[in-house]
Amino acid sequence: MRICILGASGLVGRAMLSLLETQPWLTADPVLLTSARSAGQEISFRGRALVCREVGPDSFDGLQLALFSAGGGTSLRWAPVARDAGCLVVDNSSAWRMDPDSPLVVPEINGHLVGRGPGIIANPNCSTIQIVMAVAPLDAAFGVRECHVTTLQAVSGAGQAAVQELERQSRQYPDHGPGDVFPRPMAFNALPAIGRQTGDGAYEEESKVLHEMRRILARGEDLHVTCTATRVPVMTGHSAAVRLVCEKPVDPREAAWVLAAFPGLVVTTDPYDYHTAREAAGTNEVYVGRIRRDPGTARGLLLWVVADNLRKGAAWNAVQIAQTAAAAASGAAPGA
Ligand SMILES: NC(=O)c1ccc[n+]([C@@H]2O[C@H](COP(=O)([O-])OP(=O)(O)OC[C@H]3O[C@@H](n4cnc5c(N)ncnc54)[C@H](OP(=O)(O)O)[C@@H]3O)[C@@H](O)[C@H]2O)c1
Incomplete structure (x- = not known):
């Protein structure tokens, strides 16, 4: 599964990266996306320096999963673009939490709502x-x-x-x-x-x-x-x-x-x-x-x-959703 993190330079983005380092289902390096402010900045992942890129219309091509933590306005703009490019978007902002087409998920409670195809899943407020x-x-x-x-x-x-x-x-x-x-x-x-x-x-x-x-x-x-x-x-x-x-x-x-x-x-x-x-x-x-x-x-x-x-209130809940989606995509039981 190929993934990106939009908001990789922020507190939640960095927490997600740190948690993803040990996720066995993630074999390829994540694409790191930010605004122009942090483009070019290097962030370490599994001992390698990954370079942040400014988000743009082609950022999501070829990816299956997009983890967003870049604020509500950024999410409203880019989540539909990522979904239409074929991604399952897991969003940490409040932009999609009351959208009837976007499940609001805490995996221990309603993880069954995580689908395997493109769409938007909202992470609740911390x-x-x-x-x-x-x-x-x-x-x-x-x-x-x-x-x-x-x-x-x-x-x-x-x-x-x-x-x-x-x-x-x-x-x-x-x-x-x-x-x-x-x-x-x-x-x-x-x-x-x-x-x-x-x-x-x-x-x-x-x-x-x-x-x-x-x-x-x-x-x-x-x-x-x-x-x-x-x-x-x-x-x-x-x-x-x-x-x-x-x-x-x-x-x-x-x-x-x-x-x-x-x-x-x-x-x-x-x-x-x-x-x-x-x-x-x-x-x-x-x-x-x-x-x-x-x-x-x-x-x-x-x-x-x-x-x-930053963990269960944001990054860990999002990674758990990603884990569930990855398991569904591979046909395995969640967490396997
Ligand atoms: N902090 C928490 O405990 C928590 C908990 C639950 C949910 N959340 C939500 O998670 C999101 C991120 O929170 P945070 O605490 O990580 O904030 P943060 O530390 O301020 O980081 C914000 C991130 O968003 C990026 N960003 C901002 N504007 C952007 C734009 N126009 N285009 C692309 N990227 C942009 C920033 O990139 P640059 O470095 O380029 O500016 C940075 O990577 C927010 O929606 C917040 O409500 C946070």
Whole structure:
């Protein structure tokens, strides 16, 4: 299978490259695509220096798979071109997530939606992925009616420029002056504002969690979701405090067993135990801890959910989809 990465010079693109180095189904070097800014830049892959090229109309000829992580506008422009050239596009931006013809996939939950032919598959938002990984098995076991979330999101979720802005502000604190990426000082601060305002009092990130979670779980308004999304001065790794209300009473120990049996989750059963963003950074798993009863209702459950936003929140989920597509194309079982 011949593949490209559009956005190869970015944080997610580099994470995908690093994960692809060990994928046995990938025998040819990936084509690295960027804007004109990074064209000519060399990036190491399996010990060889690959050169980035500017994306153009012929970039996708002869390829079967295109991994996109270059923003929504770039994706809207180039994903149809790649699909029409015969590629299965796996897109990390929000451009195609609500498109009815583009499945929104978390492989552990709805990997059966990955087809083998040309098309566009959307990778969900980074916070949505880690939250829905914990909610899906509990929904299957106990019937989740309500999901209330507060996220604490790392700056790398906003890209390379955001990481540089936090590094600079931290070095120059408190005299760092205004930034370009975040609306207010990010160093030693917490900002309850991610993405554009949606006009109903929410920010874009909060409505993404609502709509994407319903779509992945094939649920409608019967699943009540609220989210307050915050940005915190963490480099990598999103955390989320989650409160669920189920159809029936939930025993926290039973919930922990259900979660522990689900692929891709690492579960701490002691209600006082947990993982942190720094521990999750650089790993592919989603960590669920602080599992405890809601003191207000026997149907309620409280969780702490942590994952690497660049890995399971983006690059690893995309590589898992690629892995599934490669297995389907070769007629093998996924992961074989
Ligand atoms: N960071 C996360 O945790 C995360 C999680 C989930 C989804 N995502 C999504 O993944 C995408 C990339 O995020 P990132 O964090 O990797 O951002 P980033 O570090 O800012 O990298 C952006 C990449 O996109 C390329 N690019 C930008 N404009 C382009 C254009 N007009 N044509 C071609 N290439 C262009 C850049 O190339 P140049 O070097 O040439 O500028 C760079 O390779 C975004 O859509 C983001 O929403 C990110």
